[in-house]
Amino acid sequence: MNSSSSEKIADISFDTLNTVLGLKKFDQKFLSVLADQDSSLHRNLLSYRQQKTNFTAIELSEFLLALAPHIEAFIALNFDIENETKASCKRITNEKAIHVFKKQFIQRRSRRYRGEMDIPYTELDLWLSQQINDIEDRELAVSQYAVSLLEDTEKFAEDIKRLTQWIIHIRKNNAAANISENWISFKLPALIDYAQLVPLEDISNDPVGRRQAKPETYVRRDGFCLTDHRMNLRQTMGEVNYCIYCHDHDGDFCSRGFPENKKDPGSGFRVNPLGETLTGCPLGQKISESHLLKRDGHDIAALAMVARDNPMLPATGHRICNDCMKACIYQKQDPVNIPEVETGILTDVLKLTWGVEIYLLLIRWNPLRQEQxxxxxxxxxxxxxxxxxxAGFTMTHHLSMAGCNVTSVDGLKLEPLDEHLLTSPIRHYSSIVESLDDRILSGFGGVAEYGITVRWDKNFLKLIYISLARRENVGLSGGVRFGGTLTIDDAWYEGFDHISIANGAGLPKVIPMINSLARGMRQANDFLMALQLTGAAKFDSLANLQVRLPAVVIGGGLTAIDTATELQSYYIRQVEKTLIRYTVLEEKMGREKIFAGLDEENQGILETFLEHGNAVATERKRAADCNEEPNFLPLLRQWGGVTLTYRRGLNESPAYLRNHDEIVKALQEGIFYAEGVEPVEAMLDEYGHVAGLRCRVKQQRDGLWLASEEQILPARAIMVAAGASPNTVYENEYTGSFKMDGNHFMPHICHPSGVQPVAVADNCKADEFGPFTSYSYQDKRISFIGDTHPVFHGSVVKAIASSLRTYPEIIKLLDQQPEDPYRKKMDNFTSEFQKRLSATVDRIDTTHPAVVEMWVRAPMAAKNFQPGQFFRLQTFEKFSRVVAGTRLQIPLQTVSGAGVDGDCVRLLLLRFGANARIAEQLKPGDPLVLMGPTGSPAKLGHQRTVMVIAGAWGAAVMIDLGRALRAAGNRVLFFASFRCQDDIYFKDELEQCADQIVWASTTDSLIECRRPQDSSVQQANIIELIKDYKNGNLTAGNEENLIKLSDVDEIMIMGSTGLLKAMQRSLKDDLKPLFKDGVHATGTVGSPMQCMMKGVCGQCLQWQIDPATGKRTRAVFSCANQDQPLSWIDLDNLGARQAQNRLSEYMTGLWVNHVIEQLPPKKK
Structure with missing residues (x-):
């Protein structure tokens, strides 16, 4: 961060808030003011910091509550917002009348009233209107009037009676639904029925027994704007006043957890009727205290109280976590909605002038903390x-606060922030808020970015991103794969003292059902990541994500819930975008030409998309004419809708147990729910596409779910959300790095003599939880946190808590390590290392008709690249031009490495599809994301004879691989199949990669043969070509064959699925006699890929088969191991996977051609 800005916030310079020295001076100023105002509190604060004061829990609360308003006053003074804070306080205190009215009249007097109801409601309502002045805010006016009556209950007895009757008419006789439904004062807690937390109604005559929300609760959703705008101030204050502030008697179980025995803190935590352990807030947040401050109008003080234990509070709260609610003292009725209050505390401060800077200040300077x-x-x-x-961004915060130089990396693309956000103060939060429907998809936040939907405001992530990016001792880098771009050994070599692994969950589970992973079937993670990282849902995006209706989502967790709602909304966006682009293309090209490029199946899909797109347009027009929001649910239902299925009962599902409110909200969007449904088979149509889900429908008897019959759910899309495991991919790649305990790293604690294994703790508040892995090399250790850790997996707030609890152990460990006497103190260490992790275009050559050659300067990627590996190439959304309403961005591209030169990686992009056209527009110096290397390096062997069969795609790999094979002492025979001479690229290099080449053209013209040992033929059938080679029937060539097929030890096939199929079949049959027994054949599996991080999204999942029986054995992540034994590959499945987005890719290609034609010629 360049912190040279001279811009000021009132009398505070920007540097003051963003440097350690500036903050220490700011703190000294505060201490001085505090000493003048309250010398006793000042002494207590100093003693507290020096850990000389042994407060009881109640005394600590009292101390913090006394100190917090001083912090607020000091900030308000220094930020020159005293008038704003006073106005905010007044707004809150004005609301108190509502809560007095609710408590005294609605909850007490109306319930106790036993008199006659002798006055009609209309007469009472008219009378009441005459008593009040404010008709704009009638609830407040009525409340203030009611409170005034309490000043003399005898004098106003008749008025109190009238008002009480008016309330009873509304509550019991439903006399005024607008009041009973919308006034906070009439919102009363309901009793909790743990077995019926989600209201549902049956769908009559449904063969699977699907259920739905009551139609009157349906909401209209349009697109991907924020779907939940949270409570307003009055609603928030309703929850604040519902709280009974249990901290004053050690009863704040929302924070500390609900004890099994209140008199015995060591008795453990209570378990609720759903079997959930009531641990309370994993962070131990001072919830009750913050509510009390908020009640009294202290917005900034309340925020300081929350940020004391939870500096990352923008990432928690409403629609994220509810551990606190579950442990609330109210166990038999609705709990206090603590997450809403927490988020309301944050947003109310953000609304202030300099609100962003106040939040950013309080997470780095907070006198309420004893540490940090x-x-x-x-x-x-x-x-x-x-x-x-x-977990990762929280650990970055805490370690940087402790003075460490922290480099934090992520495999996802990380969009850079606007420079002014890093170098100048932000006056208004509104200036940095983006609509979620078209925001830059920053990539920051990991699962919070791609896994959580627009039910939650992702603008909050930007606050944390800005905070970390401003710090001089923090470096943030995206597109970095741990185990590829950067290894453990690299980290020690580069001078790191510790590694903390926070790479979350991975390895999404595949359901063992017939035709699993058929075309139209995806992992839920794959869908959500494509939607929320590549930007498929954005009108200006070129990302491809093709889905059809009806759809079925399999799973009972929150990922399944999110997938169901987003799939429904995305379908509307998809057909709308298809229609818009098609209309332009049809005018330009004509319908016949567009449809001519599609087979019968995709012509039918396009017709359906256009028909549905027109229906959406019609509904939009109707809604606009009626001045209302469009209602797409009838259309979605007409087209089959989205059904969420779970193998057991709804109230046994993980989503129900953890956060049933999310199910309620999803069903309000019109999702169907089917309980007791076990998938058996994905039914396919004549094209091999999913057409239905055959399932076993179970009935519950005596608490057991027993199979009763089979039914078929119509399904053109099936999404699987069957759970995931901790991401331990590094151990799979570098076996022996870590000791495992089942599917996760074995937890260890650290001693001066080494690490010691411990059992997995019962819950996230256990004293000993084992923050370290087994790794031990000299004085180096590796910790693991978040979803990677078995104690903290499964929720955002637990991930944050894992860092809060682990960072002190890391600091303790670092303090024990001797300082390296040879290490120079480099204040710019993080920024310098960031450069080594980054990628920029070094040079680019677009002159070849077949490929775009690009050299990318990416030092760490180049250092670790091995022949056969590949990369994920992306361009930044932020720097991409928008032409004709389209962002010319490469959403993602799998590209093989074609060699390295120093710090540069060579990439060759074939000229087909949209991405190569966009790549042509790049120029030297342009930043890129080059995630990798990934995939498995080729097994080179030594002194072998290797036969390589490749076409235009495989030749890019061969340029580097062939050289490596020959350098290892192997002989290489290369069958190179191209359309024609013009399609061959870098022929000189290809000749150097093989001892002998058989050039095969698939058209009439022969490829020039320049070496005496090489041959050139016209042959499109590779099997016949190999036979001709064996029989000496080649029609060209200047010398006899140098390499005999009988000498071949290894066959490498890098080509189309059709080529792999032909070779797989023929090597068992007519080609088998041509080779020695035991010749090993591998095929490069060109699965569709997205994350390419070896088991996160699951798009690359590919079935393997038993060569003897042809039956499926297991699904593997082909981005982790792209070169597989040819006989093991289920090539029918591969072909289906490759065709998932066929129509979308075709239309995108046409659209990109149209858009690029509108660009001015590229300057040379």
């Missing part, structure tokens, strides 16, 4: 944090 109340000076310690999800 200020950041430390640089301690010259270096820590690598792997992952920038909730």
């Amino acid at each position: 109340y200020l950041p430390e000076y640089n301690n010259n310690r270096r820590v690598l944090v792997v992952g920038l999800g909730p």
Whole structure:
């Protein structure tokens, strides 16, 4: 961060708030003011910081509550917002009348009233209107009037009676639904029925027994704007006043957890009727205290109280976590909606002038903390944090606060922030808020970015991103794969002292059902990531994500819930975007030409999309004419809708147990729910596409779910959300790095003599939880946090808590390590290392008709690249031009490495599809994302004879691989199949990659043969070509064959699925006699890929088969191992996977051609 800005906030310079020295001076100023105002509190604060005061829990609360208003006053004074804070306080205190009215009249007097109801409601309502003045805010006016009556209950007895009757008419006789439904004062807690937390109604005559929400609760959703705008101030204050502030008697179980025995803190936590352990807030947040401050109108003080234990509070709260609610003292009736209050506390401060800067200040300077109340000076310690999800960004915060130089990396693309956000103060939060429907998809936040939907405001992530990006001792880098771009050994070599692994969950589970992973079937993670990271849902995006209706989502967790709602909304966006682009293309090209490029199946799909797109347009027009929001639900239902299925009962599902409110909200969007449904088979149509889900429908008897009959659910899309495991991919790649305990790293604690394994703790508040892995090399250790850790997996707030609890252990460990006497203190260490992790275009050659050659300067990627590996190439959304309403961005592209030169990686992009056209527009210096290397390096062997069969795609790999094979002492025979001479690229290099080449053209013209040992033929059938080679029937060639097929030890096939199929079949049959027994054949599996991080999204999942029986054995992540034994590959499945987005890709290609034609010629 360049912190040279001279811009000021009132009398505070920007540097003051963003440097350690500036914050320490700011703190000294506060202490001085506090000493003048309250010398006793000042002494207590100093003693508290020096840990000389042994407060009881109640005394600590009292101390914090006394101190917090002083912090607020000091900030308001220094930010020159005293008038704003006073006005905000007045707004809150004005609301108190509503809560007095609710408590005294609605909850007490109306319930106790036993008199006659002798006055009609209309007469009472008219009378009441005459008593009040404010008709704009009638609830407040009525409340203030009611409170005034309490000043003399005898004098106003008749008026109190009238008002009480008016209330009873509304509550019991439903006399005024607008009041009973909308006034906070009439919102009363309901009793909890744990077995019926989600109201549902049956769908009559449904063969699967699907259920739905009551139609009157349906909401209209349009697109991907924020769907939940949270409570307003009055609603929030209703929850604040419902709280009974249990901290004053050690009863704040929302924070500390609900004890099994209140008199015995060591008795453990209570378990609720759903079997959930009531641990309370994993962070131990001072909830009750913050509510009390909020009640009294202290917005900033309340925020300081929350940020004391939860500096990452933008990433928690409403629609994220509810551990606190579950442990609320109210166990038999609705709990206090603590997450709403927490988020309301944050947003109310953000609405203030300089609200963003106040939040950013309070997470770095917070006198309420006993530790980390200020950041430390640089301690010259270096820590690598792997992952920038909730656990990773929280660990980055705490370690940087402790003075460490922190480099935090993530495999996702990380869009850079606008420079002014890093170098100038932000006056108004509204200036940085983006609509979720068209915001830049930053990539920051990991699962919080791609896994959580627009039910939650992702603008909050930007606050945390800005905070970390401004710090001089923090470096944030995206597109970095741990185990590829950067290894453990690399980290130690580069000078890091510790690694903290926070790379979340991975390895989504595949359901063992017939035709699993058929075309139209996806992993839920794959869908959500494509939707929310590549930007498929945005009108200006070129990302491809093709889905059809009806759809079925399999799973009972929150991922399944999110997938169902987003799939429904995305379908509307997809057909709308298809129609818009088609209309332009039809005018330009004509219908016949567009449809001519499609087979019969995709012509039918396009017709359906256009028909549905027109229906959407019609509904939009109707809604606009009626001045109302469009209602797409009838259309979605007409087209089959989205059904969520779970193998057991709804109230046994993980989503119900953890956060039933999300199910309620999803069903209000019109989702169907089917309980007791076990998938058996994905039914396919004549084209091999999913057409239905055959399932076993079970009935519950005596608490057991027993199979009764089979039914078929119509389904053109099936999404699987069957759970995931901790991401331990590094151990799979570098076996022996870590000891495992089942599917996760074995937890360890650290001693001066080494690490010691411990059992997995019962819950996230256990004293000993084992923050370290087994890794131990000299004085180096590796910790693991978040979803990777078995104690903290499964929720955002637990991930954050894992970092809060682990960072002190890391600091303790670092303090024990001797300082390296040869290490220079580099204040710019993180920024310098970031450059080594980054990628920029070094040079680009677009002159070849077949490929775009690009050299990318990416030092760490180049260092670790091995022949046969590949990369995920992306361009930044932020820097991409928008032409004709289209962002010319490469959403993602799998591209093979074609060699390295120093710090540069060579890439060859074939000229087909949209991405190569966009790549042509790049120029030297342009930043890129080059995630990798990934995939498995080729097994080179030694002194073998290797036969390579490749076409235009495989030749890019061969340029580097062939050289490596020959350098290892192997002989290489290369069958190179191209359409014609013009399609061959870098022929000189290809000749150097093989001892002998057989050039095969698939058209009439022969490819020039320049070496005596090479041959050239016209042959489109590779099997016949190999036979001709064996029999000496080649029609060209200047010398006899040098390499005999009988000498071949290894066959590598890098080509189309059709080529792989032909070779797989023929090597068992007519080609088998041509080779020696036991010749090993591998095929490069060109699965569709997205994350390419070896088991996160699951798009690359590919079935393997038993060569003897042809039956499926297991599904593998082909981005982890792209070169597989040819006989193991289920090539029918591969072909189906490759065709998932066929129509979308075709239409995108046409659209990109149209858009690029509108660009001015590229300057040479």
